[in-house]
Amino acid sequence: MVAWSGVMAGSASASLAKIAWSKCYSTLALKGELIGVEKRYFVTIIARDRESFLGLHDYDLDLVYGSARARDRKQPTIEALLTMEEVARLVEDGYRVMVEEESSKRARVRQIVGFDRWLEEMRE
């Protein structure tokens, strides 16, 4: 399930970026989501070109490298796990960022099964 998705339109203009950030913030607030600096979101980052795509590394982000789609693409993409602060920083710098889902919705770390039960299930 996607809690909220949208495109924070990238622009070199800081003012446009602030508008986009504000819009994003409002939308999330309306949904009743809490926005804290520690809350993280699965996002897709769309770079202008390959150079800006490779430049993502300088932001020190949690990028999902397996998802990188750079070959033969004018606008390379990559998925990432980011805070809204990081999203805003990217948007300010001209990246487009599509926010897919708040990360806790994809966390299955509590879906734990004991070994004995696992073995029974694997036997059946």
Place this chain on the structure above:
Amino acid sequence: MPPSGYLSASSIESCLQYLSSTYPAICQLIVMPEQSREGRTIRAVKIASDGGGDRRAVLFIGGVHARELVNPDALVGLGLRLCQAYTGSSGLTFGGQTYPATTIKLIVDAMDVFILPLVNPDGRVYVQSPTGDPWWRKNRSPNPGLPCYGVDLNRNYDFLWSATIGSTSSDSCSETFHGPAAFSEPETRNVRWMLDNFPSIRAMMDVHSYMELVLHPWGDDELQTTDPGMNFMNAAYDGLRGNVGDSVYREYMPTADRDWFVNTGNKVRDAIAAVNGNSYTVEQAIYLYPTSGTSKDYAYSRHFVDATKRPVYAYTLETGTEFQPAFPGAADLMNEIMSGLVQFCLQSMCVAEEVAEGTELADSLADLRAFRDQELLASVAGRRWVSLLEEHTGELLQAAAADPDLRRHAVEVLGRVAAIVSSRDEPAPRAFDDDVIRGVEQLAQRIERHAGPGLKDTLNEVRAELGRLRGKTVREAVGLEGYPVLSSPQER
């Protein structure tokens, strides 16, 4: 019923103990020489009948990145499935993909399958802890003197470690921090120990998540097959690596290795697709993002650094479409992974070695291998023959395992070919005569009964070429004019 949840780090450990105690004849527990940063013992298993020996081996590792939960479960699941099927003389079915009992027997009897399912137990404990971080990637090294915890183990190997190419970082707070030194971490030293201690390991799969990819070397730059001097050891190129699309630097890989990587990757992809229809992409790792210090590049690079070592054909498998898929979807994904890895075992075997096992022909293998490496692979026509054979290794081996008559026939034909090959330095070397040509033709007919469409096409191609061999010595055959130019297997 498929599993309904993920195993904890201690349950993965229990599973390895269970395998070795329940199936002692074919499963041996291996304790890694170093504990994890937080003091946990790390273990692997070797699955092999008769305790194995100096025979071809594969190494599967998983759980390197803590948050990628499904892969250690799939690896211990594979160990369990192999042991169950072998001892029960049954096959394995993963969704739409079936491996018959003869294939499982072939793998366990002929190979050593090493499984190190959880390289980074501290990370998994932290991820699954109520007070931990579900998205933790690195190990739990405290990094004394540095501001942040953790080293990205898949940037910590000694392959261009200090170059920090592309996604690799020297900042301890980065998710891709490569550590204070190459092999600074006990967890990566354990993987190195496996490669050092078991030199029969010829292929390795490092199982990660996510994005449905089969990645092969290199990750530091695009590959090239023409200039052996342009390689990762050459300091003249330091600082020039990691740029896709330039002609300044490209990492060297022999053509035959490139073909093997692509052929085998395609077969693994097909075996995965047969389970649920999911189509993985086979790709050179650089086309995702430049990297240094990764496991697959290190494992494959070792024989360039030390010529006494044999090549380890190493991949990264990026499974699924998320880090922690929900059950029961995660169980379907485990089936995909297991199917791909069984196929990888088959592709990592050698048809000639397995067919000749236990026959007089085994004595001729060293000469055949020398001829292949020194002469066959040096010619366009020869590489084409090797590539065709390797592309269908798994299918040929399964056919031979299922059909003892076919195997006997193959031994007979291979024996005649070996005699021609071994006469190549004699004053009057032997030539391919009608008997040999007819024998190959009959063998092709026999194989065809077991063949899928791809192998049938290859057999037709082989038949069309047979006439050209008549009356030729093996060196003349390899140098024949009129062969189509070798085309590389495609990463589709």
